[in-house]
Amino acid sequence: MRAVLFLGVCGVALALSQTAEAKQARCYNSDDGDYACTFTGFGGDGSFKVSAPTKPSYSLVMEGRGVANGFADYGSGNRALPGPFYRSDADRACWVSDATNFTICAY
DSSP: OHHHHHHHHHHHHHHHTTBOOOEEEEEEETTTEEEEEEEEEETTTTEEEEEOTTSOEEEEEEEETTEEEEEEESSSSEEEOSSOEEEOSSOTTEEEETTTOOEEEEO
C-alpha cells in the first residue's frame, strides 16, 4: 500500500513538472461548493490541478479513459483520495469518487 501511495505521489509530482498555462476557472466540490479557482492541466492526458486561496488543492491524474486517481493537498503535501474517480455522465466537467461520491468539477 505504501509503495502504491508513494508511486502515486511521485506520479503527481512528475506530472506537475510538465504543467501547462494556468487558467482562471470556476470550481465546485462536494465539501466547499462553488468557488473561483485556478485550473492547470498537466501531463497532456487530461490530468489537472485546481487550487484557490483558503481551499485545498486537488489533482486528478488520469489512469485511463474516464478514470483518474485523486489527490488533495491541505497544506502539508499530497494525500491520496479514496477512489478511483470517474468522469460524470451528467456533467462532463465533473469527476466523482467511486468510493465516497466526492465530486470535483472545473468549468
